[in-house]
Amino acid sequence: MSAELRITLAGAERVVAAGTTAGQALEADGRTVVAARVNGQARDLAHPLEQGDVVEPIEISSEEGRAIVRHSTAHVMAQAVQELFPGAKLGIGPPVDNGFYYDFDVERAFQPDDLKRIEKRMREIVKQGQLFSRRAVSDDEAREELAGEPYKLELIGLKGGAEDEESVEVGAGQLTIYDNLDPRSGDLTWKDLCRGPHVPSTRSIPAFKLMRSGGAYWRGSENNPQLQRIYGTAWESRDKQDDYLKLLEEAEKRDHRKLGAELDLFSFPPELGSGLPVFHPKGGIIRKEMEDYMRRRQGEAGYEFVNTPHITKSTLFETSGHLPWYAEDMFPPFELEGIEYRVKPMNCPMHNLIFRARGRSYRELPLRLCEFGSVYRYEKSGVVHGLTRVRGMTQDDSHIYCTREQMAGEIKSLLTFVLSVLRDFGLSEFYLELSTRDDSDKFIGDPADWAEATEALRQTAEESGLELVDDPGGAAFYGPKISVQAKDAIGRTWQLSTIQLDLNQPKRFELEYQAADGSRQTPVMIHRALFGSIERFLGVLTEHYAGAFPPWLAPVQVVGIPIADAHVPYLQDVAKRLKERGIRVEVDASDDRMQKKIRNAQKAKIPYMLLAGDDDIAGGAVSFRYRSGEQKNGVPIDVAVAEIANAVERRIQV
Template sequence: MSELRITLDGSERVVAAGTTAGEALGADGRTVIAARVGGQARDLAYVLRDGDVVEPIAIDSPEGRAIMRHSAAHVMAQAVQELFPEARLGIGPPVENGFYYDFDVEHPFQPEDLKRVEKKMREIVKQGQRFSRRVVADDEAREELAAEPYKLELIGLKGAAADEESVEVGGGELTIYDNLDAKSGELRWKDLCRGPHLPSTRVIPAFKLMRSGGAYWRGSEKNPQLQRIYGTAWESREKQDEYLSFLEEAEKRDHRKLGAELDLFSFPPELGSGLPVFHPKGGIVRKEMEDYMRRRQQEAGYEFVNTPHITKSSLFEISGHLPYYGDDMFSPFEVDEVEYRVKPMNCPMHNLIFRARGRSYRELPLRMCEFGSVYRYEKSGVVHGLTRVRGMTQDDSHIYTTKEQMGDEIKSLLGFVLSVLRDFGLSEFFLELSTKDDSDKFIGDDADWAEATEALRQAAEESGLELVDDPGGAAFYGPKISVQAKDAIGRTWQLSTIQLDFNQPKRFGLEYQAADGTRQTPAMIHRALFGSIERFFGVLLEHYAGALPPWLAPVQAVGIPISDDHVPHLQKIASKLRDRGIRVEVDTSGDRMQKKIRNAQKQKVPFMLLAGDDDVAKDAVSFRYRNGEQKNGIPIDEAVEEIVKAVESRVQV
């Protein structure tokens, strides 16, 4: 029998020809569920070749979970077609924390349908059907999948499929995975798929179907709308329970729900999707956020500018946005036979301000900032509360520097950004460096890109934070650093961005007079600190579960009298607090005291001030905090100072 030499655990091994990856690894198919061979994920049944480097893929690794979830998606699709034979298959990839599959069905799935599908999936899992891979020619695949129009379309995309579709079609060969009966080997179901998969359906330890909804085929509104079923799958029931508990907590923190409960904002259907309005209490929070940012930026040497909401379309031809960003803009309209657009970003207008007169090196760095309203066409399927809107206010800044200044300016700017985010109560960060790849969506010279990327990388590395590379994620005009922040329950949010741009200054012909009298082109730094006021508002609301720190809370204190006789005493305290800038109310409603306390707790007011006969007699007040703690008989001046100190220090209570 001939032999093969392979590399396993870093050392060379000799195995018999015909040895599979699973046999070489001694895999049980439950903890090690696939193999990485030559850097590519493979089934355990993959037959090794001479010189292969073999590594195990564990089910609890990110790659292992993706394989398990992909297999769960296939089981779900099989269950759907057994229950709904008319269902035609779309695609079924793994996604973060789960999987989905798209189906063309006559009627949308109902909750009871999902229960039936999940029950059928459990039957398939229990049967232990084997996933078996086979390579097919294009014509064979078309013949076998003649009843699946969407699969036929994917066959035509071979080698050029999008990321989600590449789980179905990828590379230069087509493969079909058969689900085979564990005992008889009889074909039970099949799907066009690149794989790899688990050895058996029985290896899926825990799964649950979550919800269903509409989704356009291949993400285009021009295509048919399919029905998508989402599920989750984990390497153990304990891990799944942990994840489901996390989802429960996240649901409690949903900013859309909190926004309605706390009367902060709403989304009137008369305005259109993704266009929020802020109510008086939400307006207070926004004003506090903006006032704080104005003060910090003034202290850091920024100069405020203001630009209009609409402009001639030609401005975005100069900037380069139209060819690369046009799909994200709202359609143009005509004014006096000239084409206009609502602005999706502020940077081209800031460039015009820089260009409005001659500039000297003595003015640089020139830091312009604006709370600018911008409008972007987000597809209806991705609009989500405040975190994905169509109308937003960017806390935008554009900084013009010399090449010599830009490195220090970026480092200083990154420190400024992190300081501001920490003041809002966020403390865990990492950085993402988005760079260009070989695609044609980027403009400018490679040398400029290399210089800009290196400047950002140096600043990021000197920050001491973890740095993650994001190849191909840059803006079309330059690389960027994104500050990724973790919230109170461990979710990651992309917040501030810092982009270095050598291209727009050239396109707008921006110049300054250097110390030697020559005309030079400045470097341009784009900076969005919150990202947008709306999105950051939503992130903060979820981070604090609606219990905003006292300095941001719309109502910072509420007076609760035991009886109407105690109202004047609380009004006196409220007057003292208002004199110190505290937002305070006195509840004079006809509700009983306990209901007033519950109402204040539901509104997440930081301080409740209770007053009865003893408090009036002692010229004092009783404190009740959001966490239920209470202190009695606090002298009025002492109570006022405690509230003022908490607000001014920006601490959470």
């Protein structure tokens, strides 16, 4: 063996001694740099280098570094659980966005006091500085060592073909086990089947906290046993963790489910079933404003509204290609007159039938069809969440049919249109995600068509000037898509609008138009969902605005508050003038005292309060109070009406 190795470090060639580890080459202390990327693969700092290796640091503050810290913390939690609950069997424990979890098969559900005990033991393990040590094992060796862990034994059989979360445990190819070792004696304290990498020792975990526990089916299937899942968070510093916990606290205040009840917007009656919301009158006003706005904007942009039924024969989804890949997300079929029907989970196949209903000419293209279409999807009970993950929804769906030559221009104008609409709703920070196909057999159609469609979307995304993130394998089965990712007021990212380019469904439905030369050609189909669904978008807006909707969306835009009962008729006359300008206004003529009426209006997050007493009546004015608490006295009625109407018409936030 050569006594020296030539490696590339920080872009420069270096000579190191044989046997040098990645950590030694990087001079890493396990605190700022927690792992290494060797030839593009994440490795432990203890990984021995070979001739020609290219070595890069993985810093703890990077997304990859945080994921490694979180995965290591999940192992510490699992060790603590098995020490405190000796009969616990291990499931999987991957890092996830902002944290980690681990699944356990235990005799009873974890209680809050259990989590406190587990977290205390975890802190003791971290303080001990136990070492993470990787070793390769054969399948038979792994089975022998993990004979008492039935879920791990199942994962061994999945090696090389596991889901992402499971592959954190088993990896692909060679199996590996990570031992936790006492730093003083080197004795084994715990072990787990895992691909890694991990931080070098538990002391490399600066900050963590256990958040909650709940049930989770093994490998996500309702046919499997239900395990107990403990969620936690871990960060590169206590300051970062504190920032995250403050964000969670703010997010809890903004929870649309809580605000929906407080503001009387919508509810989720258990009598209807999970994921099936109802909208109350005030929520109905917001929905109507959203729909009216979109009808106007789409009409101006040349869209034509259509309407399609809620159910259809199942064979429609065989033609479209959805049934083989989407059946699990559909509600079960039902039979009528010997024919199998389904409630529709998407509108696009029906829009194809509208296009096909008569002959089409190139002169009609692009043909832009749109619909507020109700669709129904069987989301698993574990993922249903308020308005943001429902089973019954209304999609602001649009399908554009155009020629190949029109495709690039249409995509570009679509993206401009989408971003313009989102900005009108008060969202301003975006990036784009390009979802493409991978080697999965779920993707249908000619690879050449896919390449052309992907390149068209990529070019449009790059020309937009927005950050573009690749999402390999995330495409729909029929074509690639651009997703607009928007940040809300507290920095959370939501996937909103999508633009999907489809060169396959038109062929499956045998759609044609007559070209200028008289030939029959197949159109390009573009799927566009702007809100995604009205329900989800309203949930996002509720949290973005913390329920304080801008005046144009607010269910009640103005409330008149009399100083005394004698002032009610005056404010009713003011309200009449506001209503003539289309303003939604109420006068609080209740028996409550004035200060209570003001508090009620603030609690209801009404944008404007107009107060009136003797002096206001004498001067033909009102006292103008804003939602922020700012107040202007003696504002002439004409001025007050004009200011409110202008704010509503121009969609100004107050």
